[in-house]
Amino acid sequence: MTDQTGGEPLVLGIETSCDETGVALVRGDTLLFDAVASSMDEHARYGGIIPEVASRAHLEAMVPTIRRALGEADADLSEVDAIAVTAGPGLVGPLTIGASAAKALSIGLGKPLYGVNHVIGHAAVNQLVDGPFTERAMALVVSGGHSSLLLVDDIATDVTELGSTLDDAAGEAFDKVGRLLGLPYPGGPHIDRLAREGDPEAIRFPRGLTARKDQAKHAYDFSFSGLKTAVARWVETCQDAGREVPVADVAASFAAAVVDVLTAKTIAACRAHDVDTLVIGGGFSANSQLRDMAAERCAAAGIDLRIPPIRYCTDNGAMIAALGSAVVRAGVAPSDLDIGVDSSMPLTAITV
Numbered sequence: 001m002t003d004q005t006g007g008e009p010l011v012l013g014i015e016t017s018c019d020e021t022g023v024a025l026v027r028g029d030t031l032l033f034d035a036v037a038s039s040m041d042e043h044a045r046y047g048g049i050i051p052e053v054a055s056r057a058h059l060e061a062m063v064p065t066i067r068r069a070l071g072e073a074d075a076d077l078s079e080v081d082a083i084a085v086t087a088g089p090g091l092v093g094p095l096t097i098g099a100s101a102a103k104a105l106s107i108g109l110g111k112p113l114y115g116v117n118h119v120i121g122h123a124a125v126n127q128l129v130d131g132p133f134t135e136r137a138m139a140l141v142v143s144g145g146h147s148s149l150l151l152v153d154d155i156a157t158d159v160t161e162l163g164s165t166l167d168d169a170a171g172e173a174f175d176k177v178g179r180l181l182g183l184p185y186p187g188g189p190h191i192d193r194l195a196r197e198g199d200p201e202a203i204r205f206p207r208g209l210t211a212r213k214d215q216a217k218h219a220y221d222f223s224f225s226g227l228k229t230a231v232a233r234w235v236e237t238c239q240d241a242g243r244e245v246p247v248a249d250v251a252a253s254f255a256a257a258v259v260d261v262l263t264a265k266t267i268a269a270c271r272a273h274d275v276d277t278l279v280i281g282g283g284f285s286a287n288s289q290l291r292d293m294a295a296e297r298c299a300a301a302g303i304d305l306r307i308p309p310i311r312y313c314t315d316n317g318a319m320i321a322a323l324g325s326a327v328v329r330a331g332v333a334p335s336d337l338d339i340g341v342d343s344s345m346p347l348t349a350i351t352v
């Protein structure tokens with residue numbers, strides 16, 4: 001597909017899988033504008049995302065956010081060549097609001113619709129920042145909802161999931177440990193801050209799925225629930241003995257256990273698949289312990305590390321427009337207008 005003047009198509013991307021309403025315009029690998037509205041403030045007092053509150057917020061924010069993206073990009077709806085939308089994974093109600101808006105635009109404008117995978121979008125957005133993937137790349141997507149290791153041969157058509165978390169996602173584990181340490185929701189950024197003041201070697205917490213017996217079946221899978229329980233027990237024992245909990249050391253030792261496993265397995269996967277470009281994405285890639293350890297270990301292994309700025313790591317419209325743009329340019333067939341949304345959309349589906 002080309003645009004209306006024979007150039008690269010202009011793709012409008014819509015993201016609503018969780019609490020962020022994201023709308024962006026991308027042409028080729030160039031981001032024209034990315035507008036995001038978040039309902040996080042409305043969820044903070046509940047200690048978690050309330051899907052119905054998020055859905056209503058998406059419904060209210062959708063048209064203003066589309067208008068803002070078009071205005072800032074100095075583009076008109078009539079110039080849009082294709083519409084990409086998150087089809088899953090995510091929360092059904094929020095996903096449905098985005099898909100409905102995208103279908104309405106597709107019908108109204110007479111332009112094709114592409115339902116795309118949110119997790120793969122977290123890897124695709126990197127191309128807007130650091131340029132196209134010129135060869136096979138590894139992607140580690142870590143957030144509150146997912147921790148997946150992906151082998152990317154072609155972001156539009158050929159992505160293989162090498163491993164994922166068997167229980168909690170990395171950000172989710174941080175949020176749960178944050179709760180048990182009495183930190184506000186979401187706990188991830190608070191633990192990050194505290195961990196910078198603590199000793200990562202103070203307590204030796206377990207590294208999930210790294211035992212020799214797990215190598216065959218779970219070489220690239222993660223598990224953080226045992227670690228979370230170990231932290232809870234350690235804190236309880238400390239409190240029962242009447243000692244003050246050394247919160248910064250607990251945070252630093254816990255963070256070290258999570259990022260040690262994430263980076264060690266990812267680099268082992270790069271080596272095993274002869275890959276020397278690693279992309280990290282997802283909200284948890286804001287974590288400074290992960291950034292530091294990944295930088296150090298990638299430098300030692302000769303791997304080119306790509307982590308976009310934080311605003312492109314958290315959920316946004318640019319990631320969906322970026323993947324939509326890649327899919328459109330690869331000549332993938334558009335989605336039918338009767339597609340549904342899939343809360344647990346598998347990584348075997350880049351589009352629906």
Ligand code: KG4
Binds near residue numbers: 018170175189315
């Ligand atoms: O990608 P994202 O915005 O939403 C999901 O798709 O989940 O990720 C949010 C997650 C939350 O669990 C949050 O606590 C975590 O990422 N997070 C962090 C940091 N910033 C965000 N976790 C640890 N350290 C951080 N600096």
Ligand code: ZN
Binds near residue numbers: 122143
């Ligand atoms: Zn996400």
